[in-house]
Amino acid sequence: MTAVRPSLRVEKKLLGAGRVTVIGMDEVGRGAIAGPVAVGVAAVTVDIGRVPQGLADSKLLSAARRTELVPVVRRWARTAVGMASAEVVDEQGIVPALGQAGAAALEVLVQDGLSLDGAVVVLDGSFDWLSRAVPSTLVPSEGPLDVVVRVKADRDCASVAAASVVAKVERDTLMVRAHDDAPHYAWASNKGYGSTAHYDGIRAVGTHALHRRSWLHQASTVALDGFDELSATG
Template identity: 80%
Template sequence: MTPVRPSLRLEKSLLAAGRVTVIGVDEVGRGAIAGPVAVGAAAVTIDVRRVPQGLADSKLLSQARREALVPVVTRWARTAVGMASAQVVDEQGIVAALGLAGSRAIGTLVQDGVSLDGAVVVLDGSFDWLTRALPAEHRPLDVQVRVKADRDCASVAAASVVAKVARDDLMIAAHDEAPHYAWASNKGYGSTAHYDAIRAVGPHELHRKTWLHAATSVALDGFAELDAVDG
């Protein structure tokens, strides 16, 4: 199946209405049981060119295609990726972790010279988890949520690609230290091999311990087996 090709229709309409910069934002790793959540950001301005060939929502692309797109995307837009660790997910919850990762991505764009004056964020989804996590110096920043923006909007699709590749690279590197979890293939999501390894050797520091399902039958921190906890 050919991936849906995103367009610049929304970005160009926002820029034509007077916005100076449109920042597409998307998250990766929300549903994993190990590893960080990652949030990508891709900023485009009025001189934005046509959509890079082959760009699509990262979930619809092969690993090889995503990796090939990263240098293309980073020339086409100003990009950044922020992350929040499994420990943050455990201690503060997924919404706070997403906000922290997103604020870090926006902060990196600012450090790289992207002005937030006249900027608007297009955030994939139906819930704004970003605004309240932004530091005071980055407010007010207009954040507009849009369902399936990662499929339809080129800036958001670009953000999804850079975030996915950055997070995958981290999990592949972690695989070398702990190959029994099969992170090189599952990237921290709950595959059968992943759960089998947790049962056999216990959790790693990269695991979101509050997210491990009772099916793993793992005792954590000296306590009895987990009650059912869904992520």
């Protein structure tokens, strides 16, 4: 796949309209059958520099290129990653899990000194799964956190693309480490998505604590949902 170069057009428009901070947000691992769902954030302000060379939606980059970009992205923007476990996905559903992971990522930014006053979140997609999950401790002084949803924001908006890269690398690293303790599922290659080798491992040795048990009956749907990320990881 050819990477589409994201820009700061949306971010600069929001900053020009009076926003103090624009926080790009994207999720990774939504369609996996094992492991957490991860949400990345990348906060930029009016003094932001040029978009890092080679930055793109994480699904359009090789694993090696994503890893190379992480330190560059972290110097360029203030980033964080939040996660919600497979257990949370099973017990509460994927949408509440996404919200919890997104709120956790925002909390890390706040703990690192970022104020959410005057901030706006640009959320990839067409549905706001974040707002209801934001705890009162994170609500800006002027009222509810402003969230803007944008389809294909991970492709078009540099802050969202940056968020997708840091989230993807952090979650992939976690799944590769988990592979050492549970090699039957081939997590080092499939990162928890529903590959043939992954399902073969489940049939051979049963499930693991990292599995989203409520999702396993959706084998064909989940496998297709993760196809793009599997093809990008190689």
